[in-house]
Amino acid sequence: MGFRGFDSAKVRSLGRDLKTLGDSAGKLHSDLSGVLTQAQGLLGGKPATTSPALEPLVGNPFTFWPFGGGTLPGSLAGELSDLSDSITRRCDQLDRCNELVDKGYAIDPAVVFADEKAPDEKKIVDALSAIAALDGKGFGDNGNRDDLDEVKDKLDGLTAAELDAFLAKVPAEDLRRYGDLAGKTDDSGMWWWESHDGIPEGQFRDHLSHLLKEAGPSHWATLQAAFPGVQPGFDTTDAWLQGYNSQLGQGVKGMHYGTPGDPLFASPGKVDASSISQGQFADCWYIASLTATAQADPKFIAEGIKQNDNGTVDVRIWDKDGNQHWVTVTPDLPMDENGNVISAHGAGETWPAYYEKAFALMYGGDEGGTPDNHEGDKRYDRAEKGDYGATEWDNTDKAPPYVTGHDSKSIDNNLDSIKKSFSSHHPVIVATGSVDPKDVPAEWKSSFVSRHVFYVKGFTRDGKVILGNPWGGGAPDVEATPEQYEKYFNSPQELQVSR
Structure with missing residues (x-):
């Protein structure tokens, strides 16, 4: 059974009629120019039209788009001809697809009406x-x-x-x-x-x-x-193997792939770094780099992702050798038992999740994840390359090349050096070491955690650095004095955005 319900003979006839109308559009253009010119003469100098599209036609029957300023109706000649050609191609496509389906092939309806060679x-x-x-x-x-x-x-x-x-x-x-x-x-x-x-x-x-x-x-x-x-797997992640995120202490049940209801961008083409949440995977080192870059150059991140006609998503990412790729991923994302996206996400938008999904496929290392021989559990002793598990628990400097196309630059571990890089519009990320929870300042208790990566959001007037937590979702910023910073943070990296 083919794709019926369309009378291609009648549709083709419509295409031919449109081409005929287009061929006569030039004559209509000249006639309209004559009418407007005569009207303006009779109006005693008053304009015959205030339409920007029609004004160039007054007194000039030969001025039409794209050679002049007028857009109607002279431009119809080309537009109707192009539309006619498109109709013919689509009819050819439909007819040939029906022939193939009748021969036992299966063709997705999403591509049957494409404007491509039959x-x-x-x-x-x-x-x-x-x-x-x-x-x-x-x-x-x-x-x-x-x-x-x-x-x-x-x-x-x-x-x-x-x-x-x-x-x-x-x-x-x-x-x-x-x-x-x-x-x-x-x-x-x-x-x-x-x-x-x-x-x-x-x-x-x-x-x-x-x-x-x-x-x-x-x-x-x-x-x-x-x-x-x-498609990256997620059965090597801590969230799957342990049933919870060890940093957030949140449980994760019923992990599965599902299609989200939120669009790519909450506002078309607009990236808001403040809306990014890390989700349930332990890849703060990557999400911090992505968020820092989105904050410093939102246009760069927005230009690096696009949705295709068939629903897939293209993400610009660099490989371990510095070669740029557009990685295509399906629109489904890891979800919990309630249908909530558990990977990275934004507020009512999904673009961070697709960046993360492409990174999971492309990451050239296999040093992340919970260590092998973890508590004698053999499920941890698996190769993870190309999976979400490979992106967990790795070093601060490993992610930036995949986001920006360049290695990051290590800078001195003090606020003067960090402020200099940040003021030069570079994204900056910093890490935390192993810190006893009892030693964490009280005001940081709900956001600071060991073995975590933050991104620099700015500086206060009294000289503190403002550090954003890639957890998002309302996780408070950490404000640190120079002394606190040097005690609790290390490994600052300056990211180099590629253009």
């Missing part, structure tokens, strides 16, 4: 053949990279509808095999051909993002099952 079944069949050919193939002395690149190029060359049709037909084992082979890039052998296995990590990351951005929502699960790099 799907070509031969490209789908060629991609299926190429990925099937990897089964049991002897790749020879030159490794398997050429064969994998062939599959990657064929998949990257598919339109959204073609990719959906491919994903509906490809056997799950073929797709998993491709992902497994692509991820094995061991270049440590003694023979030169051993460096030609797999697909380099950065290239494969961009490839996965491309597939996720193009695929219809009904096929995301297929990609997630075949490629672990598409």
Whole structure:
């Protein structure tokens, strides 16, 4: 059963009519110019129109957009022609998708009406053949990279509808095999051909993002099952393994992925650093860097995230080697049993959560999380790279390169140095050491915690530094004198924002 209910013959006829109307728009433009010019002459010098769009037409039948100031109706020639062409392409897309569905392919309704080149079944069949050919193939002395690149190029060359049709037909084992082979890039052998296995990590990351951005929502699960790099797990986090956040002391039950109801931004395109809350994962070192950067340069952070037509989200992030990527993630986020987002979030907005999700996929270390052999529990003894668990409990200087594209700069551990960096519009983060709770000043009790990272929000008139807690959600700021700062805080980092 295809996508019925649309009479493409009638819709195509409408497109042709629009093009005909567009072709005659120039004559209408000249006629309107003549009417306005004559009217102005009869009005004894009074203007015939006060419309900024029509004023340029008075006395000049040849002035029309984009060559002059007028926008109507001369511009209709191009606009109606473009609309007609778009209608024709969409009808071609719909008709060809219906043909494919009738042949047993499954195409998500979200991409059936896309304004793109109509799907070509031969490209789908060629991609299926190429990925099937990897089964049991002897790749020879030159490794398997050429064969994998062939599959990657064929998949990257598919339109959204073609990719959906491919994903509906490809056997799950073929797709998993491709992902497994692509991820094995061991270049440590003694023979030169051993460096030609797999697909380099950065290239494969961009490839996965491309597939996720193009695929219809009904096929995301297929990609997630075949490629672990598409969706970060959370079963290596403290919140999952212990059932609570050890810093906040809050319980977390019923963790699952769900789709939030809040938009990307509470105000379109506007980033408010003060609304960010860390959530239940122990990645303050990352959220503090993100928040400090959002405070210093909100436009930079806002420009680094965007929503795609199919609902996925693109996040700009740098990898461990300093290479910029746009990482595509699905819109679902970790939630608790009540449907509350437990990862990072804002006040009525979700953009911090998608930054965090992309970071979980990209983080190049595996030194975070609760230490191995924790209380003899084997669940802690797992590789966590690419999961939320890998982002927990790491060092202050590790996160900034992923946020800004540059390594952070260590500065002297005193308020004079910190104020100098902050006054130069650099984001600044600082850490706390291991402090006995009994020694914490009373006024900090509800916000200060050991092994935590804060961000600099400013300075008071009497010389105290104002430190923001990435917990958010009403966590009080910490105001510290120079003496208090040097006693309780360390490892200040100046972040370098990339442009």
